[in-house]
Amino acid sequence: MVSIEVRDSGPGVPALRAAAPDALSGRGLWPVSELADGLTVEDESVGKTVRAAFRVPAGQGDPRGIV
Template sequence: MSPSQLRRFPRRRTSVGASRDFVVDVLTEWQLTALIDDIELCVSEPATNALLHGVPPGREFAVRLDLADDLVHLKVRDSGDGRPEVQHPDESSCSGRGLFLVGELAVDFGIDHHVVGKTVWAAFKRPAKP
């Protein structure tokens, strides 16, 4: 079992679902099925943002999962210059809750800006081993 898995996705609508499938497959391989629901939901937000705001035409975005002693790290990197921010929409808003939700489900999360692009990352506590 590799402690790190990475997959690149093209700039297509189907890539958001494919990124969720990737997360489910990796977490199943790692026998961390208790984390599937949270991480599958959390990958959707940065993957969707990458498609809508971050991936220039002809480029891809990458989803990476890293397994550490007590954490699983989810990272979504794109090459766009967008600057995602946590929003606090009111109850009548139809959008803007994604990164807020990631922040609520993860034990930690952030956005790293690079010379080209950015990485949205989140860390999740691994369940205790029986």
């Protein structure tokens, strides 16, 4: 498994939405949710952390676990 996380200090919980073609924001969560094998949002004392996990095929990556 390979995991990434993004921290945001803004209020609220991210939500999937349909962005207008000329919108400057609102597209980031959709591709992550489509590609990730797991996606979680953790509320923090300030902001939130979004974590995505991706399965890595056996035998791929560095033997120390680094992909």
